[in-house]
Amino acid sequence: MHPSGARLDHRALALVETTVDAHQNALQSDPKRLFAVLYNALYWHDAPEGDAHYASPPPRDDRQIWRWMEAWRREFEARPHARWLRRIRPPGPTPTALLGWRTAGGSPALSPNGALVLVTHANSLELLDARTALSLGQLPRPREYLGRGNNAHGGFSPTGDRVLTFSDKSATLWSVAPLATLRTYGPAKSAVSCAAFSRDGRVIFTGASYDAVRAWDAEDGSLVAELVTEGLSGLYACGDDSVVVATHDTWCLWSPRDGDVFTPKADSKQKALWSVALSPGGDRLFTRSNVALEGFELPDGKRLFRDACSSHNQVEDVHPGSGLFALLAVGVCELRDANTGDVRVRVPMGHVQRATFDPSGRFMIVCQHWRSTLWDLDANAPVAWAWQSVGTGEGSSSFSLDGKRLAIGNTDTLVLDLTTLAPAPAMPDDVPPPLACSPTSLSPNGSSVAAQTEGGLAFWDVASGKRLRVVPSKHYALRHGRHLLCYRDGELVALDPETGLDRFVLAVPGDPLEYPSANESATLLARTRSGLVVAFSLDDGSECYRLPSSDLLVLVAPDLFVIRNPNRTLGMRAVSTGRELLALPTAHEGCELRLSPDRRWLAVHGGSSSAVEVWELAPAGRRHVLHAGYDSLSFSFSADSASATLYSSAPTPQSGNSDPDDSIDTAALEPGEPFLPATDVASPRLPPPRLKDIAPELVWDRGVRSLADAVAYTLPSGLLVVDVTADQVELYRTEPASRT
Known part of the structure; x- marks a missing residue:
């Protein structure tokens, strides 16, 4: 128990670890950011202050980590010249707080029962207890590779008591308790490039890139059959004794017991087979070549669909129950129908390296270079994040068969306990995500800030960070003089910039307005759908004047605008009166x-x-x-x-x-x-400065995004920093206020 009253147990320390992982780049460049990083993430984990920001407050535990953060804050702010940015509203879903552990070594393979994990080091493989992280030994050969194929558990056998590896020109079978060599399969004529167990574990397949694929009896090590191949890229066991053999340009289905080989009809334009995925039941195969995305039914090889995709996509895992498979496209992970290839769900994530479904089919782990995201397919929303070191390889991810444990890794390994998984965390106030590059607007008295979201114009109270309201609108709001103008269904609604409440409506009955241009004057100009030019007073919304229809309305200065006259000349007019000052022939x-x-x-x-x-x-x-x-x-x-x-x-x-x-x-x-x-x-309104321009010492990196380009408003109490992210609008202010 901490003196502040917080209970700091293993889960609390896991929160600290994942937060530090998320901000490791910022902390490496400036360790003095540690307090701001941890406070802004951990205080809101269970602070009672956060409940006011949710329609349904999330469940709180009794750890009271916020008390620990507040005690640390008092100590930090007592230091001379202490100044930092405090988040004034809860963040969106935060990096995972799942219990787990991290170790050196990447490309982990989890045993089917989730009890063991194999990790790859530079010169060896290490076997670890997946629950305690204790090492159970290393494979003694100087260089061993995990036998993989379609097996989600890497080199583990279906029963989990044996491990298959390959090195040089042979493959080796190991027992795990104790860790010892059972037998060796080979040698091949050239280096073995892949190996896999059959689905019942009785046959072992090995393949050399420019030699042959061989089937071995797992028990006595005898050679069952071999298939000559060239350019082997993968082995995918799809039956008790059959295997899909993928090469650099095609695939075939081989049954070594009876010698049958099925090869799909050749496409003269197909020059490369980029990726292959097999369904958990082994009855569906999905491929992506340089010419098409295709689905096949096994074992007869019937083609289910063919989609001539133009972009370089990668087929990943196949859903265990719903008939979906994952396709990694540019900027998105698509879940497609296994029978038709049609897109069913789009997961908006770019730079994805791996996507793996859990055995229940509810979750999918999506691995990127810098983090892995656990995605709830029922809610189509992220549940949690796990941060990892950036790596250049593909990495790996695997679930235990009961779905209670997950191993992910690239240059390091995370083993996570999913039994503590909470429901997907809600966004504060349940505000829809902001629109891309959404501008922000601070009210004249500095009491509220507004930003455009997918659901409309949202307002937040600066003092508390509490959302005030969301005004429905599909268009960006305009800052016009002292008003915010919201465009809705052919009308312009003047909003109070402090509260977001309607003041008055600008409209022409029966003739909808077009989206207008912003201006700092007291008069607003707009065209109607029929072409009328109408001027409104922004004092009360009354109509000042209207001009005949024109196909052109351009505001060239705050006090001047141009329309095209009926005789096709250009008329320069005064905004305040509409009077023509000059005609250009x-x-x-x-x-x-x-x-x-x-x-x-x-x-x-x-x-x-x-x-x-x-x-x-x-x-x-x-x-x-x-x-x-x-x-x-x-x-x-x-x-x-x-x-x-x-x-x-x-x-x-x-x-x-x-x-x-x-x-x-x-x-x-x-x-x-x-x-x-x-x-x-009035002079044109200048855009607000960026934080990096007026207080670079306060900038810190929040994992994959920096606060450098966040908007900074100067208030009497200090700086208000507004950052529009892909998920929400984040608000910060400088603390302590007396030192700003």
């Missing part, structure tokens, strides 16, 4: 407009023309035309408005540029006084 159909810094010139480009017209904003103003070879171009004014430059990727006769890789056309702009001087409008 251009026939250019472009819809991309840019105002020069001194407000004397307007560039018109886009549409079907590759030319850019630069018009002087004055009665009878001058015109310059710049030409480009392609529609793809870049245009800019100089900072002093003395010139306009057009960049294109192809030379043009007009520019006289002979450089085939670059085309530049420039016009010198005559000096003069602006015809449309700037009016008194």
Whole structure:
């Protein structure tokens, strides 16, 4: 028992270990981050303060780890110059708190009963007790490889009391209690590259890449039969004495007892067989080649489906009961129907190396370079994470047959106890995930912050981190002056930026509004679906004026906008009144407009023309035309408005540029006084600074994501840091406030 009242048992220490693992990169570069890392993860594990953030508070145990964290916080903040970022709301699902242990050595193989685990070291294999992590011995040969094939338990026999390895030109059978050699199978003519038990354990298959596949009697070591092959890549036992033999470009089904060999019909375009997966019952085979994803029924070899996938995908494990198999695609792990190949479930995870189903079929372990995720297939949500060292190999993962233990590893090994697995942790407040690159908005008085989520615009209280509400919306909200505008079903709803409550609605009855542009003025401009241009007051939502239909509405300055008049001229108008200030007699159909810094010139480009017209904003103003070879171009004014430059990727006769890789056309702009001087409008709102720009000493790496690019708002009480992740919006503030 800790003096703070926390009970620090084995489970509490497991929480500490997984948290440190998750942030090992940050801690290696700056060990002083240890307190902030552990507090922000472990305090919220069981703090009563967290219950207010959940619709249904998660179950709490009696360890009261939060008391330990608070005692540590008091000690830490008593130090001179102590300053750190404290999370003010619970995180999303955190790295796994499953009981388990870690050891050096990777590519683990778990015995079927979950009692033993084999791990691979640089020059040996080590046998360990899966419950206690005690070493039971090492295989004495200098270099041994686990016999694998489709066996999810690596080199273990179906009964778990023997281990099959191979080295050089032979394979070896070992007993595990005691660890001793039973017999050797070989030698082959070339190096053995794979080995596997038959499903009943009575036959052992060995294969050499450029020699043959051989079947041996497991008990007396006699040779049963052999099959000459070339380019062997894997052996997959699918019956008591039959095996799928995979090579670099095809596969066959071999029954050594009767000598039968089935080979699928050859495809002249198939040059490579990338991956193979066999169902737990051995009755379905799934392959991915350079031309197609295919499914076959065994033992007759009937083709179930053929999908000409274009991307380089990898077939992984097969579900034990629901008729699904896992396919690793770009940026996603797909679960596909075993009969049709159709996609049924998409698990949004990229850079996946391995995917393995548990025996019950409820869970799938998805292994990436930096972590492994236990995915609940019923809820289609992650249950827990296990962090691991980054490695370049494929790694391995295996469940015990009862599903109570899991071994995963790449450059190191984790053996986890799944009997303590809790239900998938809920997201705080059950807020849908934020939209990609969602901007955040701090209310004028600094009391709340808003961000766009998949379910709408969400508001959080800055003091407590509590979610206030979610306003339904499928579009990004606009910060317009002192309002947040939410676009819903052709209407704009002005929201109170502190509370998210509706203030008033901007709408044209019977004519839905299009999504408008943001502005800092007190007047909002919008087009209706029929083309009307309507201006609204942001004081009360009343309509200020409306203009005839136009296919163009561009806000070129906070106080100026341009529409296309019925006679196809461009009308420059004042935002406040809608009055036309100037008409440009251009026939250019472009819809991309840019105002020069001194407000004397307007560039018109886009549409079907590759030319850019630069018009002087004055009665009878001058015109310059710049030409480009392609529609793809870049245009800019100089900072002093003395010139306009057009960049294109192809030379043009007009520019006289002979450089085939670059085309530049420039016009010198005559000096003069602006015809449309700037009016008194609010300056454009600048984006908030990033944490790395104003307080780099507070930046720390949270596993696979850094806080460096998080938005930082300066408040009287200190910094408020808002980080939009793929899962949620995270809020931090500097502590102690008196030292900010």
